[in-house]
Amino acid sequence: MDLSTLQAQLTAISGRKIVCIGDLMIDRYVYGDVARISPEAPIPVLAKTAETVMLGAVGNVARNVAALGGQAVLCAPMGDDAVGQELAALVEAEPGLIGHLVPQAGRQTTVKVRFVASGQQLLRVDSETASAISPEAEAGLIAALEAAIADCGAVVLSDYAKGTVTAAVIKAAQAAATKAGVPLIVDPKGRSFSKYGPVDLIKPNAGELALAVDLPVYTDAQTEAALLAALASCEAKAILVTRAAQGMSLAVRGQAVVHFHAKPREVFDVSGAGDTGLAALGLALAAKADLASAIELAILASGVVVEKAGTATASPADLIGAELAAHMAPTEAKIVTPESMQQIVSGWRAAGLKVGFTNGCFDILHRGHVAYLAQSRGWCDRLIVGLNTDRSIRVLKGPERPINDLESRALVLAGLAHVDLVVPFDEDTPLNLIAAARPDVLIKGADYTEATVVGGDLVKAYGGQVRLAALVDGYSTTAAIARFKKDAL
Numbered sequence: 001m002d003l004s005t006l007q008a009q010l011t012a013i014s015g016r017k018i019v020c021i022g023d024l025m026i027d028r029y030v031y032g033d034v035a036r037i038s039p040e041a042p043i044p045v046l047a048k049t050a051e052t053v054m055l056g057a058v059g060n061v062a063r064n065v066a067a068l069g070g071q072a073v074l075c076a077p078m079g080d081d082a083v084g085q086e087l088a089a090l091v092e093a094e095p096g097l098i099g100h101l102v103p104q105a106g107r108q109t110t111v112k113v114r115f116v117a118s119g120q121q122l123l124r125v126d127s128e129t130a131s132a133i134s135p136e137a138e139a140g141l142i143a144a145l146e147a148a149i150a151d152c153g154a155v156v157l158s159d160y161a162k163g164t165v166t167a168a169v170i171k172a173a174q175a176a177a178t179k180a181g182v183p184l185i186v187d188p189k190g191r192s193f194s195k196y197g198p199v200d201l202i203k204p205n206a207g208e209l210a211l212a213v214d215l216p217v218y219t220d221a222q223t224e225a226a227l228l229a230a231l232a233s234c235e236a237k238a239i240l241v242t243r244a245a246q247g248m249s250l251a252v253r254g255q256a257v258v259h260f261h262a263k264p265r266e267v268f269d270v271s272g273a274g275d276t277g278l279a280a281l282g283l284a285l286a287a288k289a290d291l292a293s294a295i296e297l298a299i300l301a302s303g304v305v306v307e308k309a310g311t312a313t314a315s316p317a318d319l320i321g322a323e324l325a326a327h328m329a330p331t332e333a334k335i336v337t338p339e340s341m342q343q344i345v346s347g348w349r350a351a352g353l354k355v356g357f358t359n360g361c362f363d364i365l366h367r368g369h370v371a372y373l374a375q376s377r378g379w380c381d382r383l384i385v386g387l388n389t390d391r392s393i394r395v396l397k398g399p400e401r402p403i404n405d406l407e408s409r410a411l412v413l414a415g416l417a418h419v420d421l422v423v424p425f426d427e428d429t430p431l432n433l434i435a436a437a438r439p440d441v442l443i444k445g446a447d448y449t450e451a452t453v454v455g456g457d458l459v460k461a462y463g464g465q466v467r468l469a470a471l472v473d474g475y476s477t478t479a480a481i482a483r484f485k486k487d488a489l
Contacts (some may be wrong), residue, residue, distance in 0.1 A: 022158030024076035064279035066096030356380030364472025
């Protein structure tokens with residue numbers, strides 16, 4: 001996928017409403033250091049240093065829908081225990097997520113606790129009730145689904161075999177999706193896909209597909225045979241199998257199997273990658289993308305989260321950064337995502353370096369830009385440049401801009417000695433990026449005043465500076481475009 005196509009797709013999925021229904025749980029991560037073996041048994045002793053808690057299973061699908069710019073409506077049951085209350089609070093705190101949680105008396109809320117040291121899981125402890133939800137909870141969940149279906153673009157059914165996805169819930173999801181005229185996508189569990197009925201798409205991983213048809217799936221040929229066997233055993237219109245580093249393979253009834261290959265990734269943690277792919281797939285289909293384009297987006301999003309720790313999410317900025325990185329030579333590693341920027345800035349600060357930040361469109365790089373960036377770099381040890389995406393430039397400058405696309409602008413900036421990092425941002429202002437970077441000095445051109453610099457109040461509030469760089473008379477992108485148009489006449 002090229003960068004312009006990705007940006008258009010991210011714009012198309014923004015604000016799309018997805019109903020996410022299925023098993024809901026809490027993912028808890030306990031981090032620590034291991035320096036010795038227990039004298040009581042031959043096991044490592046974990047000295048706890050941190051703990052994180054987040055929504056898991058269908059909750060992680062919903063989190064990823066919201067993180068990618070969509071709106072997630074989460075329909076799921078919960079226990080009436082203390083963990084259930086914690087889960088409800090997590091749902092309430094998630095931006096871009098609307099929760100329709102159905103409590104069931106006497107039911108235990110599922111929680112997975114992972115113990116991690118040096119980036120490796122030592123142990124996972126699951127606490128759960130896997131029996132079917134009660135008839136009362138089932139009726140409440142179906143009612144929540146029917147209420148949530150209005151204006152949605154897709155329904156995703158996430159089955160983790162914890163008792164939520166009953167025959168009645170599946171039937172209700174089929175009816176709701178059919179009535180709304182939207183696709184129903186299932187993330188399955190179990191030895192048979194037939195229970196899901198005539199859904200639009202089933203998305204198993206390789207292990208789940210192998211289990212369902214009792215066939216190997218190591219090679220493309222084996223995967224094709226397994227997919228065709230799975231289609232023959234169920235009513236689904238299509239099956240998409242996720243194959244980790246091998247990408248994804250799609251079987252649509254009456255068509256040849258198609259393989260979609262993934263770019264190599266440095267895998268840090270695979271937890272939740274399937275949920276991220278499901279969220280991206282649902283959003284793309286809700287935006288009326290063709291299935292091949294939706295799969296490419298899902299592969300990209302899944303690839304982003306495996307490079308993160310824990311049950312992570314992928315944002316539009318993450319996807320743009322990943323696609324930029326895929327087209328770069330090693331010397332162009334200055335172009336990074338906001339998350340990578342924060343990690344790099346932490347290292348700079350640990351080394352006692354002064355961090356500066358500026359931003360702009362930098363559409364046609366000219367002498368004035370070079371002088372501005374040189375002066376900016378003189379006020380700090382490391383200079384970050386926030387770069388508007390094509391979409392945000394169109395909002396600021398009109399439909400005829402930018403002249404040069406994001407990849408071209410980023411690469412030119414990264415080639416300048418005075419620039420240490422280039423960080424694309426899709427919002428209309430760089431405020432979130434400034435808050436993430438927390439620069440020691442915030443820099444804009446002298447055509448601003450300190451009072452009108454976006455983020456100036458924030459930087460000064462924690463003791464930073466706002467500086468205004470001199471402009472070179474007679475040089476601007478607007479003037480350059482005007483000259484080009486005049487010369488063309």
